[in-house]
Amino acid sequence: MSRSEPTATTAEQELEPMPAGWPSMLRIVRHGYRAEPKLLSASLAMTVLEALPDVLVAVWLALITRGIVNHDRDDLLLGALGLAASATATWALQVTLGRTKRRLGDRLNIYFQGHVATLQAKVATLEHHERPGYLDRIAVLRTGVFALDHLFASIFTMVGWFVRLAFVSVLLATIHPALLLLLLAALPLLVVATWRPKVEKAAEEAVAPHGRLGRHLFLLGTSAGPGKEIRVTGNQDDLRARRRRAWESWFAPQRAASLVTAAWLALTWAIFGVAFVGAVAWIAHRPGVTAASIVLVLTAGSRLTAYVGSAVGELGFLRGIWLDSAKRLAWLEDFAQSTAGTGTQAPPDRLTDGIRFDGVGFAYPGTTRRVLDGVDLHLPAGSVVAVVGENGAGKSTLVKLLARMYDPTAGRITVDGTDLSALDLRGWRERISGAFQDFARLEFRAHTTVGLGDLPRLDDRPAVAAAVERAGATPVVDQLAGGLDTQLGPSWDDGVDVSFGQWQKLALARGYMRHEPLLLMLDEPTAALDAETEHAIFEQFTAGARSENDTGRVTILVSHRFSTVRMADLIVVLDGSRVAEVGSHEALMAQGGLYSELYTIRAGAYA
């Protein structure tokens, strides 16, 4: 295996364990009951009822046999009528229950999709999108959520099989109590059936990173964008070999686990089979045994076998798929809750002092390397602050801490003297705004795409037009056939696509929508634009930031372009996770340190 490929355990390393299975399942059932109490109760009641006529078939067959052997017309008639009644009741219940369950399934499906989407949006941090182990959990849940309604179908079926098992056991006990020992013989089977999916799931989870890598490489090999690069570099064969290795590393351990558990299952089936044949032989050889009781043992026993088999299969599904989805959903609920933040203080209306970093250190969850260390900074109210540094110096991380996508692991950040973590998270997010290098392409009509930057002013056309103007996106909108009313995104009716840079300008306009933010974060929001355009946009912006700034807004600007950076009031130079220099362009140039060195190398190329 290549050193760059993931080891099987990396993803789940040091993650908090998933919640326990059965309590999670109970939680999901409670959700289902809250969402659809009537349909759920009706389905359960019918499931229990449905078991009775099915089991009684053994009794009717025994009666018919006794009627034939004894030439008893009453037994014969009763048995035949019972058989007909059982068949009719089974059919009627099956049809009604089938429809009810389908309706319940559809409704629960909609409910759970909404619930998972809401939970994902509620998670206040980015951790579940950035940490490999969480990505695995969410990826499985994303596909699993479409099947969560089946969990209920599975539970009903399970309940049905166990009710049948109980009925048939009573029936066997009426022939001879010793026949209940057959249930004991079924126990190892049920134990193995419960254990098997757990082992297979553990094997699946251990190799999940290989699966993710395989899918990633497959997408690389089959998508247009990477396709260009792969052909130019001639990497096809290497990628194909890596993908094959990834799939093999993913598949082989799972197959091994499956073979071992299948062997155990076969053994326990054999134990049950021997016990069943033994029970029939034993009953047949008992003195005074009647043909009717042999028929009863045979039919009840074979039904017992069928029920055990079905219960085992259903238990496997329940344990392997539904229990796992339930655990993931319960985890996501807990996770969303844990990231909600405990702060309650409202952010100030306007900044007077600004934002301070006191000894701030940060390591991404699940890692030990500090990507920010001992950061002391004062970002004065009303200022435009540029953050520069080499790739990986921690610029975006600093921005993420300010947006509270993560909390510092050491030190603290304060806003006008109040700890950022003491502020109500939602309240703080409502007072910040931003545009980022990895922006979202929101495929709506252009005015919505921009207006979503400030939900309360979504339909405020002048506000949208002003934001478009400030972001230098007016030419983009002018070029659209329907102006701000144009549908963006080629996959929609009348939808048009715009270039990467144009999407980025619209995203920047979205970032400018909030008119009174306390903090505006611009993390390389114009990286796709040429240096002159970026320069022009920020020249206009910084002039505005100084003249129309009633809230003491701090603007953080991350850029690699020194022609833009030099316009800032304050420049923070990050180097190897620490703040190397802070000051105005002139002061830093006079200092002759890292900034002046970088400026001299780079500025010539862009300014």
Ligand SMILES: Nc1ncnc2c1ncn2[C@@H]1O[C@H](COP(=O)(O)OP(=O)(O)OP(=O)(O)O)[C@@H](O)[C@H]1O
């Ligand atoms: N989600 C993450 N999990 C673990 N490490 C991360 C994560 N995101 C970033 N890092 C690491 O943190 C360090 C700082 O990353 P950051 O994105 O803040 O750098 P940057 O200065 O913005 O870089 P660039 O100029 O390339 O955008 C890098 O070494 C990066 O590998």
